[in-house]
Amino acid sequence: MGNIREIAKLAGVSVATVSRVLNHYPYVKEEKRKAVWEAIEKLNYTRNINAVHLSRGKTSIIGIIIPYVNHPYFSTITEGIAAEALRNGYHLLLFQTNYDIKKEIDALEMLKMKQVDGIIICSRTVDWERIEAYSQYGPIVLCEDVKGRNLSSVSIDHYYAFLMGMNYLIKKGHRKIGYCIGRITGTNSKARQAAYQEALKQINERPRPEWIFDQCLYIEDGERVVASLLRMKERPTALLVSSDQVAAGIITFGKNKGLKIPENLAVLSFDNHPISEALNITTIELPLSVMGKKAFHMI
């Protein structure tokens, strides 16, 4: 392997010239350039990228903070970021946090340590103040509405999407409506809650806390929701579900338990992942992959 100095010696030039060749600097005499490439071939040389990073003070790596790689919502965003990053010569360092605040901070530390040039936060537990504190070390982009905070973000208008969903159900004649989300905290969830309340207010219904289900992420969570519903004396006639996966679970387990869908329970969900198509779930599409793309470009 060797280093740049050996290449220089073998090619009969200076290390600076080797560096120039390596970085496609235009003004190098053709014969020297050739000599350098030959030496590189001969010694099977490759730059030590850590030295490059140190010297340049940047890495062309961006970090991505994500709670679960394995959930379609997040893997779709990741997909978008990954594709775009690669097209632009960037690499992706993956921080899977499980919403563990310590892991989130670890990731943020990587920005300070210059391990990454920037960070995209797909979803988080850590508070905004903390993030703002880290943004002095490099660009940070959130995938949520930051409400005029001094932070970059790209976001889907979950308030609007949820309101749309509510209105759709209301127009279908529903008045007793509940919903399912991943976490009760989180900006996106608060937007959804606000939309829920707003829509109910307009039809003079009061929100029903017992019809709000959180921790709904995967298909299996649908089972829990169905079980809860069956135990209630008064049930919602419709459910707005923030993930296709969960909707699929509710529909399937519901049917198993004798719930007629949509007669007993209408289900409207989000994301438009393939699973909804398979199950003929009515769903509202969210442009997640595009969001990932945009997030990358903001950085």
Added chain:
Amino acid sequence: MGNIREIAKLAGVSVATVSRVLNHYPYVKEEKRKAVWEAIEKLNYTRNINAVHLSRGKTSIIGIIIPYVNHPYFSTITEGIAAEALRNGYHLLLFQTNYDIKKEIDALEMLKMKQVDGIIICSRTVDWERIEAYSQYGPIVLCEDVKGRNLSSVSIDHYYAFLMGMNYLIKKGHRKIGYCIGRITGTNSKARQAAYQEALKQINERPRPEWIFDQCLYIEDGERVVASLLRMKERPTALLVSSDQVAAGIITFGKNKGLKIPENLAVLSFDNHPISEALNITTIELPLSVMGKKAFHMI
């Protein structure tokens, strides 16, 4: 921020001592250690990790080569790797390749450049020889059977799993059996094909190339399969499907088109992802997350 020298000056010690404190080297006098930590706090200092990487000659990052982040099969493996990596103080650099051989080689180059300490290849297009050539630069682990090659690997016995599936269907009385896989090439697929042929041989049936569907990755591919089936004069009575997603698609689109399942077409699939539970698909579980974990430890 500053650097180690400033810390040394402020704490009244040498840079070596600062380094010792930073690396939790035991033999440093308590008072100096304290002075160093105070200086660190005061200057809000963090190590420049690139300098550490360069100096140490390693990065504690491992690369993961994966065709699509967004497919459950791969995101489950990634999940396993990510969880285990984090627990061991490693980070993950994600290379999403779309099976583009150039991107795979780029990723392998990162090993040579010392960007990563090792690489896990979840699925690949590039040939074994190439990979062997790169393994001089660091550990590489494949997630497939490497057939006695001089390469590390952790793999699921897809031959066995497929054979099990075939026998299950045969026991149910099926003789006209087809299958669906992601790619026709690839070691895992070849193992499946071998199992398919073997099982048919035992019941004196010949393989039917027209009943083999490749490029089956997502739910929507199920639609294509169903369409093909409907065009055939002679159809299989059962299908072994290498992904729950695709099975879900086949079942749903099949039902839409009036196919009775399982009466007209039995479907058996793999992976045991939640979607199969939702759709009551019979499925054979594959320990993907565990495989990811093991892959990490081999490195």
Added chain:
DNA sequence: GTGAAAGCGCTAACAC
């Protein structure tokens, strides 16, 4: 226990 100093391998300002 601690410090001086020699790297790690590259980039880039500067001089020619």
Added chain:
DNA sequence: GTGTTAGCGCTTTCAC
């Protein structure tokens, strides 16, 4: 166009 050289910020002998 090209070479010299001073960093980049840290780790790690080696000597005391």
